[in-house]
Amino acid sequence: MSTQQPQQQRLWQQLQDKDLVSGEFQSTQEIESPWFIKLLLAFSGWFASLFILGFLLLTLQDLVDNGIICFLVGAVMITMAYNVLKNNPSEFREHLMLAFSFAGQALIAWAIFIYDSHPSDLLLWFAILVMQSSLSLVMPNYVHRVCCAFFASIALTICLYYLHLSAFTSAILLLLVLFLVLNEWRSVKWQPAFEAISYGVVLLLIPLKASYIIGYDLSYWLNESRLQPSWFYYLDELLLLVAMLYLVITLILRSQHQLPFNTKLVIMGATIGLCLLSMQASGITIGFALLILGFSNSNKLLQGLGMISLLFYISSYYYLLTLTLLEKSGILLIMGLFILAIRLVLLKWFDPIQVDPVKVGSTPQGDNDAI
């Protein structure tokens, strides 16, 4: 008997008691690889694809300038990878096909960029966005989906930049993550895809906000300077507030406990207050949202990412150049006092024993016992 079987049996019993499953317990044999093995796989697949690409570019030197051939070779490689990946291949073939697909995507991207009569950079990046988004949905491989979602997020960020809307990027990406994670069980078939895509988007969202804080935003990387009205920044933060409200409202509606109207109002008010106060401390809303989102679905990885990003955003706030240290100090002081005041209110009003008298001490331990 495996060590996980008693745990499986305990959970099965809980479900059976509530009439949520029927039939006899059958142990699940599927063992999912931990995240760091998937990361190792993604890293090596991506790195190997660079060498495959180098091989192709050197071997087909004369044909590299021909966009159509590059496109066709890339498309053949991706199709081949799709056909192999959908049949649960061996480890070696899976790695090989990951590398093949990434190299194929790079060839198609190259073909798009050398296309003679391209109308604008925006359309080129939009084409990349469409390709990567489609692959993240279609490709039957978890690691592949994460990587494609990551590349699609980069393409979306650049598209928004060319549309003069880059100030809204973080809010749009956060809303996307929230939607995917909060609705991951809407379709059982698509759950792995939703989960993988949400990780891909988060992996871009965190460094994107961080790059803004330390002064290396997209204008720096694209070597262009495009000034945006300063009120765009506040609009972005307001959109982040909307995203936070969406998260909080969804969680309140999802809860099995009927919270009093006043309690709901206090929760919403505290959320709005916190978002408004952290407007100048960029990134804190995002870190907060990821942490809460991870906790709400017992997703330890998302929780960890939220915690790391929150710590990073607070400490890197020192380097934000748009405010003096005195102003930053004042903002953090007010925010800290406000947060501790909310905590006091929470401890006074939300005595767990009053809110949920039946469950205290009687419920079995879940994944969410502590941070």
Add this chain to the structure above:
Amino acid sequence: MPSSRHIISNFIKRGDVPPAKINDALNCTQVYPTINNWVKFIDRLLLCLGALSLAFSVLFFIAYNWDDWGRFGKFTLIESLLAVTIFLYWRSPKDSLKAQMSLLVGCLMVGVLMAFFGQTYQTGADPWTLFFYWALLITPWVVIARFAPLWLSWLGLLNVALSLYIDTFGLPLTDFFSADDSLWVALFLFNSIALTVLELSSRRFTYLSPRWLARCIASLAGFTITFIAIDTIIDSQDTSLWPFLFWSLFIVSLYVVYRHFRCDLFMLAGGCLSGIVMIVTFSIECLNEDFIEIFFLLISALIIGLTSLATIWLKKVNKEILS
């Protein structure tokens, strides 16, 4: 051990739970937290975030060097806060998060006080002394706090102090390593010792047992030794074999300890990654420019082959751990 989330996901994907009852199943098994868990979580989150915001607020204020506030006022502010944190620790239940956060903020205030003291009186001390004495002074608090993040911060301070010291004075290791590598070697040795001490004591002191603490330290030690070894491979003038000896010793120890004594898949995966990076770097260094196309293909096959082997082995170990 797999999480409840993972097990319930498998039940759902297997079709054991009807689609209409998925939300109920997730609520019933606490994959969706109960109201009690929410209150506990939000309480802890707000406490940590509020305390850190206040601590950083003071740090930024002192760093601003505001002339309108004299040095007496600033010293009073920092020392008062230091006293408040100790008072809060004293009044809080032992080993509670509130007590631990109070000491963490107190430790931060000690650093702010020392930095401000050095800035005000221009003591002329070397920068490494600030971090070293800061770590030394807070050691008793770190011990009594029984708080893993504080231990990691303390180790971070010592790492910074060591880096700054070597940057200023160097190390008498130039017979074995290049001057640049000496810094990395020292950091590697220091963190390896810290990891050994942690693993030996974590069974006795449960507050040191969270695996993320050992994993952070091992990642730092692993990164530094891999970096030194790669640097030696790339640098054609550096013919020292010491980095490879250290690297081999580290990888063998990692395997023996985390495969046979305390099974930890993360550590083994890190060792595999380090090995793959070393072999691939060595192969790239042997690049023959006459057959560069074939070489590129071989390297990609090598990466895929090595990673496949590593993944197969890691999955096998994972299965063993869970069975």
